[in-house]
Amino acid sequence: xxxxxxxxxxxxxxxxxxxxxxxxxxxxxxxxxxxxxxxxxxxxxxxxxxxxxxxxxxxxxxxxxxxxxxxxxxxxxxxxxxxxxxxxxxxxxxxxxxxxxxxxxxxxxxxxxxxxxxxxxxxxxxxxxxxxxxxxxxxxxxxxxxxxxxxxxxxxxxxxxxxxxxxxxxxxxxxxxxxxxxxxxxxxxxxxxxxxxxxxxxxxxxxxxxxxxxxxxxxxxxxxxxxxxxxxxxxxxxxxxxxxxxxxxxxxxxxxxxxxxxxxxxxxxxxxxxxxxxxxxxxxxxxxxxxxxxxxxxxxxxxxxxxxxxxxxxxxxxxxxxxxxxxxxxxxxxxxxxxxxxxx
Amino acid sequence: xxxxxxxxxxxxxxxxxxxxxxxxxxxxxxxxxxxxxxxxxxxxxxxxxxxxxxxxxxxxxxxxxxxxxxxxxxxxxxxxxxxxxxxxxxxxxxxxxxxxxxxxxxxxxxxxxxxxxxxxxxxxxxxxxxxxxxxxxxxxxxxxxxxxxxxxxxxxxxxxxxxxxxxxxxxxxxxxxxxxxxxxxxxxxxxxxxxxxxxxxxxxxxxxxxxxxxxxxxxxxxxxxxxxxxxxxxxxxxxxxxxxxxxxxxxxxxxxxxxxxxxxxxxxxxxxxxxxxxxxxxxxxxxxxxxxxxxxxxxxxxxxxxxxxxxxxxxxxxxxxxxxxxxxxxxxxxxxxxxxxxxx
DNA sequence: CTGAAAGCGCTTACAG
DNA sequence: CTGAAAGCGCTTACAG
Numbered sequence: 271x272x273x274x275x276x277x278x279x280x281x282x283x284x285x286x287x288x289x290x291x292x293x294x295x296x297x298x299x300x301x302x303x304x305x306x307x308x309x310x311x312x313x314x315x316x317x318x319x320x321x322x323x324x325x326x327x328x329x330x331x332x333x334x335x336x337x338x339x340x341x342x343x344x345x346x347x348x349x350x351x352x353x354x355x356x357x358x359x360x361x362x363x364x365x366x367x368x369x370x371x372x373x374x375x376x377x378x379x380x381x382x383x384x385x386x387x388x389x390x391x392x393x394x395x396x397x398x399x400x401x402x403x404x405x406x407x408x409x410x411x412x413x414x415x416x417x418x419x420x421x422x423x424x425x426x427x428x429x430x431x432x433x434x435x436x437x438x439x440x441x442x443x444x445x446x447x448x449x450x451x452x453x454x455x456x457x458x459x460x461x462x463x464x465x466x467x468x469x470x471x472x473x474x475x476x477x478x479x480x481x482x483x484x485x486x487x488x489x490x491x492x493x494x495x496x497x498x499x500x501x502x503x504x505x506x507x508x509x510x511x512x513x514x515x516x517x518x519x520x521x522x523x524x525x526x527x528x529x530x531x532x533x534x535x536x537x538x539x540x541x542x543x544x545x546x547x548x549x550x551x552x553x554x555x556x557x558x559x560x561x562x563x564x565x566x567x568x569x570x571x572x573x574x575x576x577x578x579x580x581x582x583x584x585x586x587x588x589x590x591x592x593x594x595x596x597x598x599x600x601x602x603x604x605x606x607x608x609x610x611x612x613x614x
Numbered sequence: 615x616x617x618x619x620x621x622x623x624x625x626x627x628x629x630x631x632x633x634x635x636x637x638x639x640x641x642x643x644x645x646x647x648x649x650x651x652x653x654x655x656x657x658x659x660x661x662x663x664x665x666x667x668x669x670x671x672x673x674x675x676x677x678x679x680x681x682x683x684x685x686x687x688x689x690x691x692x693x694x695x696x697x698x699x700x701x702x703x704x705x706x707x708x709x710x711x712x713x714x715x716x717x718x719x720x721x722x723x724x725x726x727x728x729x730x731x732x733x734x735x736x737x738x739x740x741x742x743x744x745x746x747x748x749x750x751x752x753x754x755x756x757x758x759x760x761x762x763x764x765x766x767x768x769x770x771x772x773x774x775x776x777x778x779x780x781x782x783x784x785x786x787x788x789x790x791x792x793x794x795x796x797x798x799x800x801x802x803x804x805x806x807x808x809x810x811x812x813x814x815x816x817x818x819x820x821x822x823x824x825x826x827x828x829x830x831x832x833x834x835x836x837x838x839x840x841x842x843x844x845x846x847x848x849x850x851x852x853x854x855x856x857x858x859x860x861x862x863x864x865x866x867x868x869x870x871x872x873x874x875x876x877x878x879x880x881x882x883x884x885x886x887x888x889x890x891x892x893x894x895x896x897x898x899x900x901x902x903x904x905x906x907x908x909x910x911x912x913x914x915x916x917x918x919x920x921x922x923x924x925x926x927x928x929x930x931x932x933x934x935x936x937x938x939x940x941x942x943x944x945x946x947x948x949x950x951x952x953x954x955x956x957x958x
Numbered sequence: 959c960t961g962a963a964a965g966c967g968c969t970t971a972c973a974g
Numbered sequence: 975c976t977g978a979a980a981g982c983g984c985t986t987a988c989a990g
Contacts, residue, residue: 271729273983284961289985299959316725320667321983324966329664334708340693340895345684352683352710356717361730363675364708366696373700381660385615385967386705496895529899551684551840552896555873617967628977633969643975665967668982729983 272313281309292317332576333387335365335377335395341495341522342550343565347393347415350569358577363387367395379404389576392417394465413576415568416465426595427572431465431547434561434600435472436479438517438545441559441602443480446611447515447543450477453502453527454519455494466494466519469547473517488513492523499526507534514542514611521548521560528556528607539609549603557606564598571596616657625653636661675705676920677731679721679739683710685839685866686894687909691737691759694913702921707731711739723748733920736761738809757920759912760809770939771916775809775891778905778944779816780823782861782889785903785946787824790955791859791887794821797846797871798863799838810838810863813891817861832857836867843870851878858886858955865892865904872900872951883953893947901950908942915940 278285283302291298291306298306309315323329332355336344348364355362363386367373376382378401383390390405390412397405397419405412405421412424420426442450452473455466474484490505492498499518503526506512518524524546528538536542546553549562575596622629627646635642635650642650653659667673676699680688692708699706707730711717720726722745727734734749734756741749741763749756749765756768764770786794796817799810818828834849836842843862847870850856862868868890872882880886890897893906919940 275983285983286962286985287960290960293985297959302959314725316728318668318729318983320664320673320729321966322985323664324662324668324968325983325985327966327985331707338693339683339696340686340689342684345689348708349682349684349710349712352708353712356709356720362708364678364692364696364706365700366693368693368697376700381658384660385662385664496899525896525899552869552900555840555869556896556900619967629967630969630978631976634976637969641975646975662967665982666969668984669967669969671969671982 272315273318274315276313277306277309277315280313281306329386329388330359331361331363331387332389332391333363333365333377333383334391334393335367336393337367337395338369338495339364339366342548343416343520343563344393346565347569347572350566351391351573354570354573354577360388360577374401381408383410384408388580389413391415391572391576392421397421411576411579413572415572418465418467420595425572425575427568427575428465428595428597429563429568429600430597431468432472432475434547434563435469435517435519436476437472437600437602438547438561439473439476440480441545441604441608442515442517442543443476443482445515445543445608447513448482448611449485449488449511449513450515450517451488451490451506451513452517452519453490453492453499453506453523455498455523456491469519494520494523496522496526496529499523499528500530501526503527503530504534507531507536512536512542515608516542516544518544518546521546521550521553521558524558524560524607525550525552525556528558538607540612543608543611545608547600553603554605559605559608560603562601562603564600567598571598616659617662618659620657621650621653621659624657625650673730673732674703675707675731676733676735677707677709677721677727678735678737679709679711680737681711681739682713682839683708687760687864687892687907688737690909691913691916694910695735695917698914698917698921704732704921718745725752727754728752732924733757735759735916735920736765741765755920755923757916759916762809762811764939769916769919771912771919772809772939772941773907773912773944774941775812776816776819778891778907779813779861779863780820781816781944781946782891782905783817783820784824785889785948785952786859786861786887787820787826789859789887789952791857792826792955793829793832793855793857793859795832795834795850795857795860796863797834797836797843797850797860797867799842800835813863838864838867840866840870840873843867843872844874845870847871847874848878851875851880856880856886859952860886860888862888862890865890865894865897865902868902868904868951869894869896869900872902882951884956887952887955889952891944897947898949903949903952904947906945906947908944911942915942 274285278288288306291303352362365377392414394416414426416428477484490502492502516527545559547561549560553560618629622632632650635647696706709721736758738760758770760772821828834846836846860871889903891905893904897904
């Protein structure tokens, strides 16, 4: 494999000059630079990332940690961030926790990320106090997306989950519903997406604002995915006196609810209204009403917040101070899964 | 940051011994090893990946290239492969082409992968002759999943797309359908998932075997996703004399078809039957009949084929020769979107 | 603007 | 089983 010495020899300059020319540093004369580029081209030279990193101290790599890449929100966020990172010349190391506590430990503790990446993006990763400490000890720039716990010095990009949930439940209330169930993730699951706690809170706030008392029998926890939505809804129906509406903490759970309701012979929205949060790619196909959240925008913005300082760019004043949260807007999207409650 | 010299000093051995002990090489006495481990533990030592790679020549990293991580099949494959890689101690560099030819060039040509990874996994990445040459020049082990073009020396994991499509169309024929449309990806798109060519072939073979001539007016190409399925179906309906059944080249296109049919006031399956290929996570929710393909298994198996040789493990005889394809089974799943053609 | 030299932090023959 | 030493291939002060 050709190395920097070969290029230096062919171009008739020192390796230091080759290094500078190839990286586009300004302290190289135009004539020298073009000679170096020609030599590198001719020899098909590519720098050795390992050598460059060891000598230079920067890895040109960022770590992205997600709970499950197969879930809609995380896939979209990663895609958007990946595009931004690669345009900026950074590589992306993917860590998919896959619901295994052990994986989270390995990534967050074990100094695994140490010297391996220049920056870290944590997507909806639940953090204990010890995790935050370990992360801070890494002394790397980072950003969190949709995270309940924040890391000192790291900005956070998210939506207002409480408000989004309030809007969802209020939509159902406005349609005349009173028996409104809520299905969401399991708070006992250490790896659970923490946003669901806020979503429950928003739901209950909306109920109370309408003069209703949250009914524990209408609140079921399960896993934060399609199967969880199905199980939670089945449980709901098993309890008897079914709700006239279900607010699912995410669209995937809402889809599971749709399945369970259909299997139980209940029609949506005639018998039961259903609404979720996300605006999943398939929500339109299913006619699912939802609170849309900007996933692409969250991924892109978080990537930018992470990289701009590394690239020496200044940030906008309103998001430039670390620890600051950027809250993006959500939007009620009414489709066919929600309808007025039947008079009774 | 503590380095290997610090550990060596504390343990009272040479850096060479620390290196050996930490990597678990057998040529270290038990007593020495535990002394080294204790010292490393005490100092919170973590090896510098860059230094280790430069000196050792191995990166402990594999590149995974996918067209779009947000599409069902690719997300599932990456998740399965990621799990396998991380268990084996390898990091995963994700390259999401995102439909941009430019991205493919950057990843496959520009020697970008050179010295950056130990192995490459290409998922449904269309390869031109020049790409294959560039890849071969990298001289790295690799594996392809669901790829039309193979790379010399790289095994390939896939399903039999022709057979899967044949089964889908035969299912429709068995139900009495004769006007069976096919919607699939755009062959002019350089970045297109190449499997759709095989799927069209299987479709046409099944028609001919039933004594039918493929009708060009019932064959529409679009993008290989939900929106593409919708557009293709709208085009189909615009042509007049609609088909009684649609075979979509993948479930996401089939879902788009469902939307278009509903919007056109056609009922599924009463007016039009629809079948896809995949068994997407939401196909059950939508009641979509399909040909299920094992995505997790393909990702896991491909990762194994890639890593086993690197880890010095022997492969099973039937898949051990490079260039060999491993073909996994598919299975017809009948749900509610396909029904007998109405007598007329 | 350019070069000589040191150094980044490991691993690997080689020798014992 | 262990160590001294060379070397992996770059980048970075430092000097000019």
